[in-house]
Amino acid sequence: MANTSHNQQSASKASTTQHRRRGKELEADILASTLNLIEQTKYEEITMDMIAKRAHTNKSVLYRRWDSKADIVLAALRTQTTDLAMKMRQTPNTGSLEGDLRTLFDWICTLLTSMHYANIIGLMRERLGGISMRDYFDKFARKNFLSQMVRTFFEHASERGEVDLTHFDEVLYDLPALVLMDAFYATDDTTIDRPRLDHILSDILMPVYRPFLKAEDREAR
Amino acid sequence: MANTSHNQQSASKASTTQHRRRGKELEADILASTLNLIEQTKYEEITMDMIAKRAHTNKSVLYRRWDSKADIVLAALRTQTTDLAMKMRQTPNTGSLEGDLRTLFDWICTLLTSMHYANIIGLMRERLGGISMRDYFDKFARKNFLSQMVRTFFEHASERGEVDLTHFDEVLYDLPALVLMDAFYATDDTTIDRPRLDHILSDILMPVYRPFLKAEDREAR
DNA sequence: ACTTTTAAGGTACTTTAGTCTCTAATATTA
DNA sequence: TAATATTAGAGACTAAAGTACCTTAAAAGT
DSSP states (O other): OSSSSSSOOOOSOOSOOOOOOOOHHHHHHHHHHHHHTTTTGGGGGGOHHHHHTTTSSSSHHHHHSSSSHHHHHHHHHHHHHHHHHHHHOOOOOOHHHHHHHHHHHHHHHHHHHHHTTTTTTHHIIITTTTTTHHHHHTTTTTTTTHHHHHHHHHHHHHHTBBBOOOOOTTTHHHHHHHHHHHHHHOOOOOOHHHHHHIIIIIIHHHHHHHGBOOOGGGTTT | OOOOOOGGGTTOOOOSSOOOOHHHHHHHHHHHHHHHHHSSSOOGGGGGGHHHHTSOHHHHHHHHHHSSSSHHHHHHHHHHHHHHHHHSSSSSSSHHHHHHHHHHHHHHHHHHEEEETTTEEEEIISSSSSSBHHHHHHHHHTTHHHHHHHHHHHHHHHTTTTTTTOOOOOOOOHHHHHHHHHHHHHOOSOOHHHHHHHHIIIIIIIHHGGBBBBBGGTTOO
16 A cells, blocks of 8 residues: 555656655655565664665654664564455454464465465564564564454454353463464474464364363364 | 783782683683673673673673674573572473473472572563574574473373374474463563463463373373 | 744764784693 | 693774764644
């Protein structure tokens, strides 16, 4: 959305008409440039000056909007996942917790095998590894697309009376993201494919979630 | 020539005899100083020069032994956990997987409530948050004390014929560390106490591990 | 139209991780 | 004891994140 509306007519200094960008327009351009960079360069090799230069603006402007390099990169990334969430239509609602989770994992699988996102694991491992644990946990864990979606599934399940969340722990919403993160980072051969994802869902996540299902819903499997 | 280098010996401590430390002796002093610093200062506020100065040595010496700030801090931390492992005697071997895990969690609980380690959560959250995801996963995940110990439990259980690891996934060794990490970082009220730990073990970890127990061992709980 | 306020552009500065290179003390070997 | 090899000490240097401050374009208000 709001794509490349205005081009930088004259790339160099000889620009006759300046059209100084402001507000959302400038912000969108900066995030697009950041995303563009992170698709080619790993996190620690990106400099704020590179981002500024590519967006034809300047470091001060960046720091006026975001507090740090991690902030701007994560913000850029979030535009992408939000975009992705759009493509994937809205939150699944199959009528059962396990069904919703399977749909989500199908999406992830599609995402991982699709042309455009084929290198997303490499991206996570190589390009985003420089992000700090604090930035990850403060700005990404539990705020990320995946964890939010899992939380929603449980809210829906709770409304349906499918689960009893009396002894539920917040950690559990984040578990899929954590386990996938660990698998992405720590797997030497980077083949996170459908069987592996199926296994993670069936043999790791579902055994944790199943005890929270009310008795009558537990017969599955 | 003509530099004023020799005034340095009287500068810091009136040490008449120089005794230039070398090898392991120097290394131990540096790690002790690092640990000392990290007990008072958060990771990103520690500078390599601070470490060097406190150890009465110099940055070059640090970089000759370790590749980065993360390296040296994690190395210092590892001396501590190794030390802790000593205090805790060796790896538990109660004769059952669940027993071993419970012993481990008891240790963690003791550790968390003991005077000296009371602020270890704060330490993790505030002092080590600056470590990058890459450093965490490359140098800590699956290499840490906890994950290694869990792996050992499973090896013992496998030798006893208690578990069947045919469909086991490496992620599972790291799961306790991951879940605790998430709980430590993402919990607003930082009370990771015995009930919470019990809950994490009983309601999150054991449900994942139990399916790998052979049928006859599964009656527990 | 004119003034005020807001936000972008630009540049120099500070700090710290990490590198480089030279000198000096100590260990090793002859 | 003397030559040689190691490794510590010292300090200058580079690069990049983040800050400070000032100038300039363009809104918004009068």
